Amino acid sequence: MKISLKQKKLKNGLVSLYLEFYKGSYVDKNGKRKHQREFEYLELYISQNPSSQDKLKDQETLKLAEEILAIRKADVIQGKYQIKNARKSKIRFLDYFEQLKEERYNSKGNYGNWDAALKHLRKYCHPSTTFKDINENFIKGFKKYLDTGARTKSNLELSQNSKYSYFNKFKAALKEAYENGYLEKNLLKSVKGFDQGESKREYLTYSELQALTKAKCKYEILKNAFIFSCLTGLRWSDINNMTWSEVRDEDSGSRIIFRQQKTDGQEYLYISDQARELLGKRQSESERVFTGLKYGAHFNAEILRWCMRAGLTKHITFHSARHTNAVLLLENGADIYTVSKRLGHKEIRTTEIYAKIIDKKMKEAANIIPELKV
Known part of the structure; x- marks a missing residue:
């Protein structure tokens, strides 16, 4: 895969900086060659016709974009040759989960479930826990906490569907962490989640x-x-x-x-x-x-x-x-x-x-x- 820093002129007089991930090409059933590309827009901009004051700022912006390019290239090399990323393994798990939660802010119902799951994780997980501290026992421990130790605001046991929902958010975070190189292996294979309960739906005749x-x-x-x-x-x-x-x-x-x-x-x-x-x-x-x-x-x-x-x-x-x-x-x-x-x-x-x-x-x-x- 080839990663390049690209520029795109905008109508407002700025130039948008973005990364192009070129993944090669193939010939489709009609005999036409198709190129596979993905893009990452950095939300960094420089001027099309910079003034003397803008030039220094644009140089700093370009330097930042090139540093991001270097990081992306390093991530690809680490994945290709299975090089352990020590930096990612030292990231605190709760900080990572918080970030995933905020990414779902516009999905109100989903965001609320992620927020509730995070509240229980804060009670179970020590603030200094990093990805290198996470193993199967850690995962099973959180499941046991939800099943027997977690309580609602009214000091009641969690419902079956709450256990199911919170543990699923926890699993989703670990899956994404594994795919992005924070975890060396998929730890979820040996841990079974909660079964979803059928909630009672009260209605009027x-x-x-x-x-x-x-x-x-x-x-x-x-x-x-x-x-x-x-x-x-x-x-x-x-x-x-x-x-x-x-x-x-x-x-x-x-x-x-x-x-x-x-x-x-x-x-x-x-x-x-x-x-x-x-x-x-x-x-x-x-x-x-x-x-x-x-x-x-x-x-x-x-x-x-x-x-x-x-x-x-x-x-x-x-x-x-x-x-x-x-x-x-x-x-x-x-x-x-x-x-x-x-x-x-x-x-x-x-x-x-x-x-x-x-x-x-x-x-x-x-x-x-x-x-x-x-």
Whole structure:
């Protein structure tokens, strides 16, 4: 592989410095030669027509780019001849994990899991631990800590899915460290991870939701937002941040065009006439649809009190409204692919959990008929 320092002129009068990794060429099935190149943009810039003041600064920038080029070439040589990189083995593991966490900042849900895993690693791992200190016993020790020693903020044992998630983040960090030369060998081969647990998804039946709509809720905005979630499947974060610019009233009906907070994916969601009525009269485009909605213990407690007034004993949270939407759609004939798309799931297997709930209800229905006296 050949690594070169390249320059690209930009429209703003600057020159972008980047590295080209040339990995050779091959002839495709049509007889055309294809060249394999990868690029690393250094985010370093020099002037196209430097002034006398810029020349010295540009020389320093070029020198820095050439030093990075030398480091990349050295990394390739170390990998080719299996030369141990002593510098990388002395990097502190927690610092490395922190860096990987920050790289995932724009992925909100994923970032939160990495942050939670790091908090537990700080309790288990000594701050001075470097990659040369990491072995199979270290990995097994962290797994045992998650399984038997780790506690939540409420001093409870971690759920099965929390163990599964945190250990997976830990494994992902070690895998990346091995691929980038911080570890000499893959230590994960002999360590089995946690099995993923199937979380209970509390939901409301149609009759329970009907009872809830008739019951008094102290906060009308909370009641409307919760029922809106039951009818649309939208998450709390998307409902809370929804502005009138995202609500489109069209000839064929109404729909919400928004960027999903959890996945950052652009979504186009048609809503029923009844769901649209819950939004009320259109306001200015920048104004939030559900003004005054707050997330916290006070509103969560009111949801439980509201359920009690409706005669419901289930432990319902705002997120239960999303589960309710999925179950009601499937019960009333929607196919699982459509439900998956409406909920914004990336994988169909996430939606299949709701299909299992419906199967259980079918089994329950088999015993509804009173026993015959034979």
